[in-house]
Amino acid sequence: MTDGTTPPTVPGGPPFTDLPERYTVISADCHGGGEIHGYRDYLPARCHAAFDTWVAGYEIPYEDLKGDLGPRNWDSDRRMRDLEADGVVAEVIFPNTVPPFFPKPSLTDQPPAANAGDLALRWEGLKAHNRWMVDFCAATPGRRAGIVQIMLHDIPAAVAEIRWAKDAGLTGGVLLPGTPPGSGLVPMFDYAHYEPLWRVCEELGMPVNHHTGSAAPPAGDTDVDKVVFLTEVSWWAHRAFTHLVVSGAMDRHPELQFVFTEQGTAWIPEETRRLDYYWHRMSTAVGSQEYEWGSALVGRMALKPSEYWARQCHVGASFQRPAEAKLRYQVGVDRIMWGSDYPHKEASHPFSREALQLTYNGIDPVEVAAMVGGNAAKLYGFDLAALAPIAARVGPRVEQVWVPLAAEDIPVGADKCPAFVGVAGVKP
Numbered sequence: 561m562t563d564g565t566t567p568p569t570v571p572g573g574p575p576f577t578d579l580p581e582r583y584t585v586i587s588a589d590c591h592g593g594g595e596i597h598g599y600r601d602y603l604p605a606r607c608h609a610a611f612d613t614w615v616a617g618y619e620i621p622y623e624d625l626k627g628d629l630g631p632r633n634w635d636s637d638r639r640m641r642d643l644e645a646d647g648v649v650a651e652v653i654f655p656n657t658v659p660p661f662f663p664k665p666s667l668t669d670q671p672p673a674a675n676a677g678d679l680a681l682r683w684e685g686l687k688a689h690n691r692w693m694v695d696f697c698a699a700t701p702g703r704r705a706g707i708v709q710i711m712l713h714d715i716p717a718a719v720a721e722i723r724w725a726k727d728a729g730l731t732g733g734v735l736l737p738g739t740p741p742g743s744g745l746v747p748m749f750d751y752a753h754y755e756p757l758w759r760v761c762e763e764l765g766m767p768v769n770h771h772t773g774s775a776a777p778p779a780g781d782t783d784v785d786k787v788v789f790l791t792e793v794s795w796w797a798h799r800a801f802t803h804l805v806v807s808g809a810m811d812r813h814p815e816l817q818f819v820f821t822e823q824g825t826a827w828i829p830e831e832t833r834r835l836d837y838y839w840h841r842m843s844t845a846v847g848s849q850e851y852e853w854g855s856a857l858v859g860r861m862a863l864k865p866s867e868y869w870a871r872q873c874h875v876g877a878s879f880q881r882p883a884e885a886k887l888r889y890q891v892g893v894d895r896i897m898w899g900s901d902y903p904h905k906e907a908s909h910p911f912s913r914e915a916l917q918l919t920y921n922g923i924d925p926v927e928v929a930a931m932v933g934g935n936a937a938k939l940y941g942f943d944l945a946a947l948a949p950i951a952a953r954v955g956p957r958v959e960q961v962w963v964p965l966a967a968e969d970i971p972v973g974a975d976k977c978p979a980f981v982g983v984a985g986v987k988p
Contacts, residue, residue, distance in 0.1 A: 575925070579925050579926065579958055580952060581957060581958060582951050582952055582958065583647075583932055583933060583957075584649055584933040584951035585648045585649060585898070585932045585951070586652070587648050587650070587651045587652065587900040588821065588876045588878075588936045589652065589876045589878040589900065590651040590652060590899065590900065591653065591902070591904060592634065592693075592696065593634065593659065593689060594634050594657060594692040594696075595634050595657070596615060596660075597615060598634065598692070602689075611661070614660065614661055618658075620658060624903070624904075625658070630657075632902075633657050634657070636696065640700060642909065642910070643902065643909075646900065646910050647954055648900060648912060649703065649950045649955060650702070650942050651704055651705070651902070652704075652732050652899070652936065653693065653704055654667065654735065654771055656904075659685040659686055660682075660685035661685040662682055667735075667773050668774060668776070670711070670737050670743060670745075671711075672743065672744055679714075686709045690721065690725060693708075694706065694728045694730060703950075705730075705733075705942065707733060707734065708730045710722065710734060710735070710737070712737055712745050715756050719760045722734055722760050722764065723760065723764070732940055733768060733817075733819070733940070735770075735774075736769060736800070737774050737775075738775025738796065738797070740778075741777050748803040748804065749806050749807040750807065751809060754807070754809070761816055762816040767817045767939055767940065768819065769876070770821070771823075773797070775796040775800060776793050776797075794827070798823060798827055801818075801865075802835065802865075804818060805868055806857060808860065811861050811868070817939060818873050818874070819874045819875070820874070821899065822899070822901060825884040825891055826883065826884050828890070832865050832869050836864045836865055836866050839858055839864050842857070869895070870892055873895065874896075874897055874939060875895055875896055875897065876899050877898050877899060877931070879899070879900065879977050879978055880898055881919060881978065885919050885920060893927050893930055893931065894935055895935070896931045896935060897935045898916070898931055906976060907977060908977045912956075913956045915977065915979045915980065918965040919979060920961055921961060922962065925962065928958075928961060933951075965983075
């Protein structure tokens with residue numbers, strides 16, 4: 561292994577490993593969903609009339625869900641061609657399209673808790689998406705891990721849906737919505753309220769995924785609103801880690817695994833250091849305000865925040881940057897799961913081969929194999945042996961990824977993806 565900043569000095573190429581010629585790349589962050597009319601058959605018959613009325617007057621709000629771009633979300637064959645051309649053999653699928661009765665994609669648009677009628681219809685819409693996802697994953701056995709969506713307004717209903725999803729074969733785990741101020745939801749740090757949720761996920765071995773975008777407060781549609789959302793959205797998502805630690809969820813459920821996706825990677829070492837500092841002050845600084853407020857809570861915990869991270873947390877490292885790869889030992893090489901973010905505008909697709917080479921050149925191929933596929937396979941249950949023949953056909957070559965990416969080899973248009981920004985040949 562290297563120190564994370566300089567490559568091993570091995571004449572003639574990468575260090576000797578027992579790896580195959582090509583990497584098995586699993587994207588831990590992709591997005592998909594049904595075409596809006598295609599959800600109808602997945603709704604109960606009693607909702608069909610309401611759906612027909614709703615969809616007749618609904619206008620899809622995003623251009624990349626319309627026209628030729630939209631089918632990338634639900635056209636199974638096209639999607640598989642796109643991913644294989646990009647060197648990816650399997651994927652974890654977060655939601656993307658608009659489910660029935662939602663004004664916008666459900667990842668970022670949770671309904672207010674007070675509107676009971678709206679809640680009931682939206683819950684049926686999310687369940688329709690979940691059932692569509694089962695069929696979509698079944699179309700390519702072993703290559704898609706679909707994530708089940710829930711709402712936090714009715715915990716018993718959410719628990720029942722998680723049990724259904726496990727039985728139905730959704731191996732991607734659970735998408736945990738945010739609980740932002742103004743949502744009317746019980747804050748995530750309320751352990752007692754969410755205990756049934758943590759208990760069932762631990763019991764069934766279902767990872768709990770928290771994706772950026774789901775925890776920010778409601779925002780308007782002005783250019784100012786959009787910029788504030790863009791610059792703050794990851795910060796709101798990071799808060800979930802603190803809330804889950806202080807709630808005792810990680811302490812009481814040591815087998816429960818959490819994933820923080822598309823939130824960057826560099827924040828993790830600093831955040832765990834910051835929280836460890838507070839833990840130290842709250843447990844030792846007798847007479848301080850920190851001790852007065854926090855000693856009882858810290859006294860109930862078996863570990864420090866950084867230790868909970870190392871035991872139970874993972875990062876969905878979408879289009880990971882070269883500088884973030886240098887922090888891999890601080891984050892945990894076994895915690896990092898690369899993702900392309902297909903089919904989003906900022907995705908590394910169709911330049912994922914170059915993105916992998918840019919970020920992971922000179923890094924021990926054993927570590928790279930873990931970060932670009934092995935870790936995701938272990939957490940989400942992909943069969944690496946079954947994927948190996950596909951990887952042997954389409955995966956990035958180990959020797960190619962080892963070599964630094966030359967400026968002239970950066971594709972035109974790659975700067976749409978944050979992984980390429982700030983490197984030679986790409987404007988910051």
